[in-house]
Amino acid sequence: MNLIVERERGLLELEKRIAELREANAAQSLDLSSEIRALEEKYSQIQREIFGSMTPWQKVHMARHPNRPTASDYIAEFAQFDELHGDRHFRDDHAIVGGFAKLGERAVMVIAQQRGRDTKENLRRNFGMPSPEGYRKVQRLAHLASHLGLPIVTFVDTKGADPGIGSEERAQSEAIAACLYEFTIARVPIVATVIGEGGSGGALALSIADRIIMLEHSYYSVASPEGCAAILWSDASKAEEAAARLKLTAQDLLQFGIADEIVPEPTGGAHRDPAGTISRVLKNISDALGELSSLPAAQLKEARYQKYRRIGAWQTERLETVKTGP
Amino acid sequence: MPDWLPRRRAKNEPAEDAATWSKCPKCSEVLYRRDLAANLWVCPRCGHHFRMSAVDRINITVDGDFKEIGADVLPGDPLEWVDKKKYAAKLAGDREKSQLSEAVICGIGKIGGFETAIGVMDFHFRGGTMGTVVGERIAMLLERARDLRLPCVIFTASGGARMEEGMLALMQLAKTTAAVARYREDGNFLVTVLTDPTTGGVSASFAFQADVIAAEPKAMIGFAGRRVIEQTIRQKLPDQFQTAEFLLEKGHIDMVVPRADLKAMLTRLLDYAAAGRSRTAAS
Ligand SMILES: [Zn+2]
Numbered sequence: 001m002n003l004i005v006e007r008e009r010g011l012l013e014l015e016k017r018i019a020e021l022r023e024a025n026a027a028q029s030l031d032l033s034s035e036i037r038a039l040e041e042k043y044s045q046i047q048r049e050i051f052g053s054m055t056p057w058q059k060v061h062m063a064r065h066p067n068r069p070t071a072s073d074y075i076a077e078f079a080q081f082d083e084l085h086g087d088r089h090f091r092d093d094h095a096i097v098g099g100f101a102k103l104g105e106r107a108v109m110v111i112a113q114q115r116g117r118d119t120k121e122n123l124r125r126n127f128g129m130p131s132p133e134g135y136r137k138v139q140r141l142a143h144l145a146s147h148l149g150l151p152i153v154t155f156v157d158t159k160g161a162d163p164g165i166g167s168e169e170r171a172q173s174e175a176i177a178a179c180l181y182e183f184t185i186a187r188v189p190i191v192a193t194v195i196g197e198g199g200s201g202g203a204l205a206l207s208i209a210d211r212i213i214m215l216e217h218s219y220y221s222v223a224s225p226e227g228c229a230a231i232l233w234s235d236a237s238k239a240e241e242a243a244a245r246l247k248l249t250a251q252d253l254l255q256f257g258i259a260d261e262i263v264p265e266p267t268g269g270a271h272r273d274p275a276g277t278i279s280r281v282l283k284n285i286s287d288a289l290g291e292l293s294s295l296p297a298a299q300l301k302e303a304r305y306q307k308y309r310r311i312g313a314w315q316t317e318r319l320e321t322v323k324t325g326p
Numbered sequence: 327m328p329d330w331l332p333r334r335r336a337k338n339e340p341a342e343d344a345a346t347w348s349k350c351p352k353c354s355e356v357l358y359r360r361d362l363a364a365n366l367w368v369c370p371r372c373g374h375h376f377r378m379s380a381v382d383r384i385n386i387t388v389d390g391d392f393k394e395i396g397a398d399v400l401p402g403d404p405l406e407w408v409d410k411k412k413y414a415a416k417l418a419g420d421r422e423k424s425q426l427s428e429a430v431i432c433g434i435g436k437i438g439g440f441e442t443a444i445g446v447m448d449f450h451f452r453g454g455t456m457g458t459v460v461g462e463r464i465a466m467l468l469e470r471a472r473d474l475r476l477p478c479v480i481f482t483a484s485g486g487a488r489m490e491e492g493m494l495a496l497m498q499l500a501k502t503t504a505a506v507a508r509y510r511e512d513g514n515f516l517v518t519v520l521t522d523p524t525t526g527g528v529s530a531s532f533a534f535q536a537d538v539i540a541a542e543p544k545a546m547i548g549f550a551g552r553r554v555i556e557q558t559i560r561q562k563l564p565d566q567f568q569t570a571e572f573l574l575e576k577g578h579i580d581m582v583v584p585r586a587d588l589k590a591m592l593t594r595l596l597d598y599a600a601a602g603r604s605r606t607a608a609s
Pocket of ligand 1: 354372
C-alpha cells in the first residue's frame with residue numbers, strides 16, 4: 001500500500017465535506033461559513049502535519065503515487081509530438097516513449113520512461129521498466145537527435161531496468177551501457193528531468209545530461225530501498241532505514257551536485273496540481289535549453305565530461321607499499 | 327621482478343599459509359594451494375576457474391614491471407554509511423583480508439611485449455563493487471592510456487555499484503563511460519575480460535563498452551542478479567543461465583577463453599590492434 005495514498009485519505013474526506021458544506025451554504029439561507037472556516041483550518045493543519053516535512057521514505061512513496069503525473073502527461077503539454085517507434089531489431093518497448101516534439105517553438109527529441117496508470121496499462125508498459133529493446137530505442141533516438149542537431153529532453157521515471165529472463169537473453173547490460181555511451185558522445189544539449197522514480201542504472205541510461213532537473217518529491221538512487229535493505233541488512237523490512245541512509249532525495253542530490261535544480265511541487269504532491277507542476281517543469285526545461293543551445297558542441301561535450309569526471313568522494317594518500325606509481 | 331609485486335606478495339604470505347589447502351567449490355576436490363597457484367587457480371580435476379586476486383592476475387598476465395596508477399586514491403565515506411556494520415569498518419576488514427586498498431588495481435605494463443594500460447578488479451574487496459575509487463582509478467587509467475596512445479585491457483569482477491556510497495557510486499558508471507568514450511573515440515583499443523562474477527553497474531558500463539569482450543569459462547555475467555530474477559519470475563533458473571558460454575551463444579561477447587590461454591590470446595589481440603594502428607600511422 002502506498003503510504004501517501006493512505007495518509008491523504010482523511011484529507012480527501014475532509015475536502016469532500018468542505019465542498020458539500022460550501023454547496024449547502026450557497027443553496028440555503030443558513031449561514032455555514034464559520035463551520036466551513038473551522039474545517040478549512042483543520043484541513044490545512046493536517047496538510048501541514050502530513051506534508052510539512054516528509055521523510056525520505058515518504059518521498060519514495062510520493063514518487064510512486066498512482067496519480068502522480070507520468071511522462072505522457074508532460075509530453076501532452078508540448079506544442080507538438082510525433083512518436084517514433086521501435087528499436088529496428090526486436091520490438092517496440094512501451095516502457096519507453098519517444099519522438100520528435102516541439103517545446104514551445106523549439107524542435108527537440110523527447111525520450112521518456114512511461115509507467116502505466118492502471119493495471120492494464122502497467123502490464124502493457126511493464127510498470128515502466130524498460131527492456132533492452134527499449135534502451136535500444138533510446139539509443140536510436142539519441143543518435144538521431146545528435147545527427148540532426150536537435151536537443152534531447154528526457155523524462156526519468158522507473159523503478160529500474162526490467163530484470164527478466166528475456167532481458168538478460170537480449171543483453172540488458174549492453175543495452176544500458178550503450179545508452180550511457182550514446183548520451184556521453186551526443187553533440188547536442190541534453191536536459192533530463194526526474195519526475196518520479198530514478199531507479200539505478202535503468203534510470204541513469206536516460207540521464208547522462210548537461211542539466212538534471214528533479215521534482216521536489218522525486219528520488220534517484222543507486223538501488224531501490226527495498227533491494228538495498230534485502231542485500232545489506234538481509235531484511236527487506238529495513239527499507240525505510242535504507243531510504244534514509246541512501247541519500248536519495250532531490251534535496252540530497254542537489255547537495256551532491258548531481259541534480260542541478262529542483263522544481264517545487266504543490267502541497268500534497270504533483271498530483272494535486274498536475275497542470276501547474278507540468279508547466280513549471282516545462283518552463284525550467286525551456287530555460288535550460290535556452291542557456292545550453294548557445295554553446296558550441298565541443299564546449300558542451302567538454303563541460304559534460306568534466307561534470308561527470310568530478311563526481312565522487314575520495315581521499316588521497318601516499319601508500320608506503322607503492323613506490324613505482326608515476 | 328617488478329618492485330611492487332614482491333612487497334605485495336610478502337604481505338599476502340601469511341594468509342596463504344593459513345589456508346594451505348583449498349577445496350574446489352565445483353567438484354569438492356581438495357587442492358594444495360601451491361599446486362592450484364601453479365595451475366593458474368584452475369582446478370586440475372574439473373577445470374573450475376577460481377576467483378583470482380588482482381595481484382595474482384597481474385603476476386600471471388604482465389611481463390616484468392607494472393607501474394601502478396591511482397594507488398593513492400582511497401575511499402572516503404561520503405554517506406557516513408551504517409547498516410549492520412559501519413562502511414569504514416567493512417573497508418578496514420576488506421583491506422586486511424585482501425591486502426588491497428580498493429577493488430581495482432590499475433597501471434601500465436607489458437603483455438606479450440605490448441605496452442598496455444591494465445586494470446584488474448578484485449572480487450575479494452567489497453565484492454568488486456564500484457564506488458568512487460574504482461570509477462576514479464578506471465578513469466585515470468583510460469586518460470593515461472589515451473595520452474600515451476596505449477591499448478587498454480580491463481579484467482572485471484564485480485557485484486555492481488557500491489551501495490554504501492549511494493548515488494556517488496552510481497555516477498561512476500557515467501564517469502567510466504565518459505572516459506571510455508573519450509578514449510575510444512580517439513581511435514584506441516579497449517579489451518575487457520569478464521571474470522566471475524561481472525554484474526550490475528560494471529556490466530552496464532565499461533565491461534560492455536569494449537571493442538573486444540572476452541570472458542573466462544563459466545563466469546557469471548549479467549545485469550540483474552540471479553536471485554532478483556528468480557524472485558521476480560518465481561521460478562528457478564537453469565544452471566547455464568548468465569554463464570559466459572550462454573552469453574557467447576546469445577552473441578553478447580566475442581570469446582570464452584580458458585585462463586591458461588588468456589595471455590596468448592590477449593597478445594594476439596594487441597598484435598592485431600598494433601598492426602591496424604601502424605597502418606593508420608603510415609597512411
Ligand atoms: Zn574442481
